[in-house]
Amino acid sequence: MLLSGDHGRLLSPLGVKVTLAVLLAAGVLVPVLNLAVPEGSAFHVPSYLVALLGKYLCFALLALSVDLIWGYCGILSLGHGAFFALGGYAMGMHLMRQIGERGVYGHPVLPDFMVFLNWKELPWYWQGFDAFPFALLMVILVPGLLALVFGWLAFRSRVTGVYLSIITQAMTFALMLAFFRNDMGFGGNNGLTDFKDLLGFSLQSDATRAGLFAASALVLALAYLLCRWIVCSKVGRVLVAIRDAESRVRFLGYRVERYKLFVFVLSAMLAGLAGALYVPQVGIINPGEFSPANSIEIVIWVAVGGRGYLHGAILGALLVNYAKTYLTGAAPEIWLFFLGGLFVAVTVFLPRGIVGSLGGLRDRLPFPGPRPAAGEAGG
Amino acid sequence: MMSFGRLARSLLFLAVTAALLLPATAAAEVSADLKGLAERSNDAKAAAVERLAAGGEARAVAILQAFLDGRLFRTKEDDRFVIGARSGGGYVIADAVTGEALGEVGKRALRKVRINNRLRQLVKGKLGSLTLGSPDPAARIRAADAVFRSERAEMTPALQAALEREQDAKVAARLRRALAATQLARSDDKETRIAALRTLADFVDPEVRALAAAVAALGTDGTPAEPDSEIRAAAQETLDEIERGLAFNGFLANVFQGVSLGSVLLLAAIGLAITFGVMGVINMAHGEMVMLGAYTTFVVQEVFRAAAPGLFDLSLLVAVPAAFLVTAAVGVGIERGVIRFLYGRPLETLLATWGLSLILQQLVRSVFGPTNREVGNPSWMSGAWEVAGGLTLTYNRIWIIVFALAVFAVLVLVIRFSRYGLQMRAVTQNRAMASSMGIRTGWVDAMTFGLGSGIAGMAGVALSQIDNVSPNLGQGYIIDSFMVVVFGGVGNLWGTLVGALSLGLVNKFLEPYAGAVLGKILVLVAIILFIQKRPRGLFALRGRALEA
Numbered sequence: 001m002l003l004s005g006d007h008g009r010l011l012s013p014l015g016v017k018v019t020l021a022v023l024l025a026a027g028v029l030v031p032v033l034n035l036a037v038p039e040g041s042a043f044h045v046p047s048y049l050v051a052l053l054g055k056y057l058c059f060a061l062l063a064l065s066v067d068l069i070w071g072y073c074g075i076l077s078l079g080h081g082a083f084f085a086l087g088g089y090a091m092g093m094h095l096m097r098q099i100g101e102r103g104v105y106g107h108p109v110l111p112d113f114m115v116f117l118n119w120k121e122l123p124w125y126w127q128g129f130d131a132f133p134f135a136l137l138m139v140i141l142v143p144g145l146l147a148l149v150f151g152w153l154a155f156r157s158r159v160t161g162v163y164l165s166i167i168t169q170a171m172t173f174a175l176m177l178a179f180f181r182n183d184m185g186f187g188g189n190n191g192l193t194d195f196k197d198l199l200g201f202s203l204q205s206d207a208t209r210a211g212l213f214a215a216s217a218l219v220l221a222l223a224y225l226l227c228r229w230i231v232c233s234k235v236g237r238v239l240v241a242i243r244d245a246e247s248r249v250r251f252l253g254y255r256v257e258r259y260k261l262f263v264f265v266l267s268a269m270l271a272g273l274a275g276a277l278y279v280p281q282v283g284i285i286n287p288g289e290f291s292p293a294n295s296i297e298i299v300i301w302v303a304v305g306g307r308g309y310l311h312g313a314i315l316g317a318l319l320v321n322y323a324k325t326y327l328t329g330a331a332p333e334i335w336l337f338f339l340g341g342l343f344v345a346v347t348v349f350l351p352r353g354i355v356g357s358l359g360g361l362r363d364r365l366p367f368p369g370p371r372p373a374a375g376e377a378g379g
Numbered sequence: 380m381m382s383f384g385r386l387a388r389s390l391l392f393l394a395v396t397a398a399l400l401l402p403a404t405a406a407a408e409v410s411a412d413l414k415g416l417a418e419r420s421n422d423a424k425a426a427a428v429e430r431l432a433a434g435g436e437a438r439a440v441a442i443l444q445a446f447l448d449g450r451l452f453r454t455k456e457d458d459r460f461v462i463g464a465r466s467g468g469g470y471v472i473a474d475a476v477t478g479e480a481l482g483e484v485g486k487r488a489l490r491k492v493r494i495n496n497r498l499r500q501l502v503k504g505k506l507g508s509l510t511l512g513s514p515d516p517a518a519r520i521r522a523a524d525a526v527f528r529s530e531r532a533e534m535t536p537a538l539q540a541a542l543e544r545e546q547d548a549k550v551a552a553r554l555r556r557a558l559a560a561t562q563l564a565r566s567d568d569k570e571t572r573i574a575a576l577r578t579l580a581d582f583v584d585p586e587v588r589a590l591a592a593a594v595a596a597l598g599t600d601g602t603p604a605e606p607d608s609e610i611r612a613a614a615q616e617t618l619d620e621i622e623r624g625l626a627f628n629g630f631l632a633n634v635f636q637g638v639s640l641g642s643v644l645l646l647a648a649i650g651l652a653i654t655f656g657v658m659g660v661i662n663m664a665h666g667e668m669v670m671l672g673a674y675t676t677f678v679v680q681e682v683f684r685a686a687a688p689g690l691f692d693l694s695l696l697v698a699v700p701a702a703f704l705v706t707a708a709v710g711v712g713i714e715r716g717v718i719r720f721l722y723g724r725p726l727e728t729l730l731a732t733w734g735l736s737l738i739l740q741q742l743v744r745s746v747f748g749p750t751n752r753e754v755g756n757p758s759w760m761s762g763a764w765e766v767a768g769g770l771t772l773t774y775n776r777i778w779i780i781v782f783a784l785a786v787f788a789v790l791v792l793v794i795r796f797s798r799y800g801l802q803m804r805a806v807t808q809n810r811a812m813a814s815s816m817g818i819r820t821g822w823v824d825a826m827t828f829g830l831g832s833g834i835a836g837m838a839g840v841a842l843s844q845i846d847n848v849s850p851n852l853g854q855g856y857i858i859d860s861f862m863v864v865v866f867g868g869v870g871n872l873w874g875t876l877v878g879a880l881s882l883g884l885v886n887k888f889l890e891p892y893a894g895a896v897l898g899k900i901l902v903l904v905a906i907i908l909f910i911q912k913r914p915r916g917l918f919a920l921r922g923r924a925l926e927a
Contacts, residue, residue, distance in 0.1 A: 076726045150907075157911040162661045162725050166861045167907050173858050174903035177896050292858065296663075296733050303730060336741035343734020347727040348720050 015355065016228060019311040020221055026053070027217030031210035047206050050213050051281055056321050057216040058278035061223055063301040063317035064310060065270035068227050070299065071308030072236060073263050074243035079168030080271050081295035082175050083143035087272025088285040089179075090142055092192035093126060094135035095203075095280060099196050112194070113187045123185045132199060139276040140269045147268030148261065155257035155264070160246065169292045176290035191286025198280050209281070216277045220314070223270050227310050230263070239263055300339070303346045306353025315355060409438055409476050413460045416446060417453060417492050424498055432505040440509050442475050447502045451475065452489035463489060504534055511541040511554075519550045527557035527586075535561055556582050560590055573613045580617040583624030591618040628770040633887050639776040641883025642783035643845070645876060646838035647856045648863035649790060650831035652875040655864060657807045657827045660718060661729045664736035665860065666853025667743075668832045671709060672702035672839020673848045674743060677752045692757040695840065702836035709739075710832025714825045722824075736853070744850040754843040779841045786837060791872055803827055862906050868916025877917060 030053060033045040062084050069075040096111045105115040109122055128134045150171060154164055182188035201208040230236050238259050241249045250256045279285045288294075297320075305316020320342070327335040350357055415427025428446075431439040445451040445462040452463050452472065461481060463470030469485045494502075503525070510522035519541070526534045538558040545551040559578040562571050576594070579587050594605050594614035605611050651665050662668075676698040683694040713735055721728045760775040794800035805813040806823045814820045839852070846852060859882070867878025882902065889898035 076729070153908070153911045157914050159910055159914045162655075162659075162729060163865060163910065163914060165726065165729060166661070166865055167910055170858060170862060170903045170907055174900045174907075177900050177903075181896055296730070299730060300734075333741065333745055336737045336744075340734040340737030340739075340741065343737070344717055344731045347724075347731040347734075348717060351724075351727065 015309065015311045015359075019224060019314060023217050023221040023224070027214045027221070030217075031214050034210050035206060047209060050206075050209050052325065054209070054213040054216050054281045055278065056318050057213070057220050058274045058281065059298075059301065059321050060314040060317040061216070061220045061274035061277070062271050062298055063305070063313035064220070064223055064227060065267040065274065066298050067302045067307060067310055067313035068230070068270070069263055069267045070302060071310070071313070072231050072243060073239045073260060074246070075260060075264060076165045076299065077168045077264075077267075078165045078292060078295050078299065079170075079172035080267070080298055081292075082168075082172035082290055083147060083268040083271035084275040084278070084298075085175070085179075085285065085287075085289035086143045086146065087139045087275030088279040088289060089186060089192065089275075090129075090135055090138040090272070091276035091279045092195070092285040093129040093138075093186075094132060095195040095198060096192050097126075097130040098198065099194065102196055103194070111187075111192075113190065114185070117182060119185075126185065136276070139272050143268040143272030143275075144265050147265045151261045151264040152257075155260045158257075169295065172290050172295050173292050176287050176292075179287035179290060187286070189287070191284060191288075192279075193284040193286075195280065195283055203280055203283065212277065212281050216281070219273060219277060223273070224310060224314070227270075230266070231310070235259065235262070297339070300343050300346065302353075304342060304350075304353055306355030306357070306359075309353070309355045309359075312353050312355035316353065319354075409442070410460075412439075413442065413475060416442075416451070417460075421495060421498065424494075425501055428498065428501055428505060432509055438476065438478070440506065441478070443502050443506050443509070445475070446492060446494060447499060447506070449491060449494065451492040453492065454484070455488055455490055460492075461489070511537055512544075516547050516550050519545075519547075520553050523550065523553040523557045527553070527560050535565070552582075556587065560587070563590065563594065569607060569610060572610055576610070576613040576617045580620045583621055583628060585625065588618065588621045588625065591621060628766075631766075632770050633891075634884070635770075635772055635776070637884035637887035638880060639780055639883070640886060641880035642780040643838070643842065644856070644859055644863050644883055645787060645879035646779075646783045646841055647835065648860040648867075648875055648879055649787065649872065650834040650838070651860050652864045652867070652869065652872065653790075653794075653803075653834075654828055654831040656869045656871070657803055658718075658722075658824050659725050660828075661725065661732070661861075662828075662831070663729055663733040663857070664713065664739060665732075665831070665835055666855075666857035667736045667739040668706045668710065668835035668853070669839040669842060669856060670743065670850065670853040671706050671739065672836030673754070673843040673846075673852055674747060674752070674839075675702040675705045675836065676840045676843040677747075677754050677848055680754060691755070692759060694755075695757055695760070695844075698840050699837055702840045703833040706836025706839070707829040707833030710835075711825050711829040713832075714828035718828065719821070719824075740850045740853075747850070749850060751847040751849045754848050756844055760844060775844045779844065782837075782841055786834060787872070787876060790834070794872070799823075799826060862903065865910060865916060866906055868913075868918035871916075871918040874916060874918030 030045055030050060033043055034047060034050050037044045039046075062080065065083075066077065066080050069077060099111065101108050103112040103115070105112055107115045110119060114122075129138070150168075154167065159167065178184055179186055179191075180189055186192065195203050197203055198208065198212075201211070203209075231239070238249065238254055242254075242256055242259060246256055275285075275289075298317075301317040301320045302313045303316070304320055305314065306312030320339075323338065324335065327338055346353065352359075409431070412427045412431045415430065416424055418424055418427070428443065431443060441462065442451065442460075450463050452461050452470070453459065454461055454472070460475035461472040462475050463472045466483060469483055470489060471483050472481045472489070473479060474481060506522075506525070510518050511526075513519050513522065523538075523541075526538060535558065538554055538561065542551060542554045542558060545554055555578055559575040562575040563579065566572050566575070576591065579591060591614050595611055595618050605614065647666075647669055650668070651662060654660055654662050654665075676695070679698040679701050680691070680694045683691050683697075713732070717731050717735065718728055721731060756775055760778050763771045763773045764777065765771050794803060802813070802818045802823050803826075805816070805818055806820050806827075810820055813823075842852065842856070846855070863875060863878040863882055866882065867874030867876070885905075886898055886902055889901055892898075893901060
């Protein structure tokens with residue numbers, strides 16, 4: 001069960017080129033149509049749509065990070081929302097510090113919620129977040145570090161399959177409980193909000209929103225290329241081998257846990273980046289982002305689009321989130337039926353997702369799907 | 380004052396029944412005393428109270444209580460003494476002498492019979508002694524407790540007399556406590572006070588501790604509150620003994636709380652453990668089976684309320700099998716309809732069952748509404764068993780522990796001795812071999828899934844008694860149940876038992892030190908770390924397979 005030919009070269013299958021082209025085109029066109037085209041025109045993209053699409057792109061990046069580990073290494077993380085939220089909190093802390101004296105209480109240093117809780121000085125872990133480069137570093141480092149510690153513990157002792165899924169879920173659940181506590185110094189229940197500006201640009205202005213959208217599209221495109229590069233490299237082939245037959249790879253002399261750890265940490269960092277792009281566009285981050293249900297929803301985006309294709313994850317995230325926006329507006333009570341039905345239908349009838357099924361129709365090439373080899377514990 | 384309120388209610392009832400038999404002469408006397416209560420002079424009022432109490436009429440209790448509570452009135456119209464109970468803007472009144480109900484009147488039609496603080500003290504003491512002779516043991520206990528709290532010296536003879544008469548050991552203990560407390564507070568004799576302290580040492584409860592502590596304590600200026608050092612020493616001894624007792628009771632209470640939480644987790648997790656053990660399937664919809672069980676209880680209770688309100692206490696006995704059947708049927712349906720197609724792909728099964736859980740939640744929300752539904756406790760499950768001071772065990776939790784252990788025992792027996800259990804164990808150990816031996820593995824899977832779901836449904840019946848019945852009920856328990864299964868080890872019921880009880884106990888013992896939320900976080904982190912040491916749980920099935 002080796003990779004079929006079109007996964008060997010970086011830009012070879014059509015889907016890759018299309019994905020990159022669409023992302024870059026959107027990154028240019030949407031901001032231009034929003035800012036330069038007058039409001040009455042049929043080509044004008046309204047501002048709310050820019051924000052909405054920007055949010056979708058962040059989710060797509062998150063889905064991409066999950067596909068990298070689940071689709072190519074068989075690690076089903078049900079706690080990836082935790083990395084996303086941590087990245088979001090790191091960015092949120094920077095944005096809080098940018099508010100400065102413009103808060104409700106007008107305190108020069110402390111954010112509003114700390115004044116409200118009668119805190120006297122900034123906790124040590126809030127130091128440095130007023131500098132954007134530092135915050136950006138933390139956006140990547142904090143999720144990466146958590147993934148490193150967690151992954152090192154888990155992979156070293158060969159916790160695999162559903163056990164791993166369950167403890168990742170426990171991890172995000174524990175973090176959710178922790179962030180709900182006021183004593184943690186992250187705003188408790190309400191989280192971080194009331195952001196004013198980023199790098200001096202007001203977050204309320206259309207231009208900043210358009211810029212954030214373009215940045216999201218660009219980061220997504222770059223992350224996509226990076227993931228693509230990794231899965232096409234030799235490392236990527238080992239990862240796929242681990243997915244399909246972990247013990248065999250170990251017997252061949254590969255240090256399986258190192259490969260897993262590498263891809264897990266990288267994936268967490270991408271998720272953190274997605275969270276950091278997400279927060280300024282929606283204007284709030286709260287502990288609800290850590291809820292286990294959110295993390296499982298990410299997995300279904302990947303499953304719908306097609307696991308193990310990268311652009312499948314992007315497509316799935318966009319489609320499912322569009323459906324969510326539409327249904328929660330048009331018929332809220334239908335949404336959970338739809339989402340639940342989607343989980344069941346995709347796993348039973350469409351195990352390779354949309355991209356996989358279309359690809360199968362096109363060239364009838366057998367793709368090394370998620371089915372495990374006989375005798376191996378799967379997934 | 381709370382205790383007086385309760386006292387009043389039961390006494391009123393007694394008084395009303397007694398009043399029907401009241402002889403005419405006694406009634407005339409009571410009427411005369413009532414007039415005394417309404418005199419202007421406080422001395423005349425006090426004398427009337429004395430006379431009423433000395434007369435010992437059953438009606439006197441109700442009158443004095445009403446006098447104390449400010450509910451004794453005279454009607455402006457015909458100057459009749461009545462006892463009123465507030466009702467909206469006015470009062471429902473009853474004749475004070477005969478207890479005859481006189482209907483409802485406005486506030487303005489009544490004149491209150493006034494009372495002051497000195498009289499209140501007097502009436503309280505008199506009420507206490509009047510009811511110490513009550514034929515109802517519960518009333519005697521309440522009276523003794525009232526004296527215990529008021530520590531009135533003049534009650535000492537009444538207490539001693541009551542103690543001599545008393546046959547009931549429980550009431551006698553309360554009387555001794557009241558007597559000792561009164562002696563400690565009011566007596567001038569050193570020996571009596573020390574003896575009283577010794578007696579009090581037998582009563583492990585916070586109120587007695589407060590008494591002893593007050594005697595042993597130093598005042599704000601550093602001088603002892605009690606000048607006599609021997610009495611202080613005796614009080615300190617009593618205090619230490621009571622505190623030891625209280626600490627032990629607190630420990631027992633923690634154990635009980637922990638076992639109670641553990642039994643709930645056990646009920647929620649056993650089903651999960653057997654489906655995971657036999658089929659390798661993590662059923663994310665398991666929590667929703669619990670929720671369905673709770674809603675089945677709700678429906679059964681509604682039927683009982685509508686059809687046979689008198690048999691409401693039996694509703695849970697019907698709800699248990701009903702919940703089992705409903706959820707088992709849903710479980711078999713899920714297995715045949717979805718999971719069957721996903722064998723060998725545990726992660727996909729996990730996702731599909733998660734989807735089912737969303738659908739079930741929304742379904743229940745659409746049918747029953749998003750708010751909590753009211754599920755009642757039958758009378759044999761409400762109330763509490765007061766074992767000792769600071770140690771009160773609620774009956775519903777006791778019953779849930781019993782129920783969880785019973786379900787566990789039955790399950791162990793079924794798996795150990797029945798034909799189905801044998802086949803189930805065979806499939807757990809080696810599916811391919813079991814199939815070759817002629818076991819219909821598909822049938823075993825369906826039955827196992829049904830059984831696991833049915834147990835979850837019964838867990839829902841239990842949970843409906845202690846938790847809110849809402850569509851999110853299952854979500855609150857699912858992660859903890861996973862933790863139990865992962866901690867205890869898969870496919871081993873004893874592991875689940877140990878896992879559930881230890882998680883429950885650890886949670887409850889961490890709570891006082893770390894708080895509920897932080898305690899829970901610590902437990903989760905501990906389990907994540909524990910998995911590193913034993914990736915297959917505490918009691919892993921040992922086998923030769925490379926990957927279980």
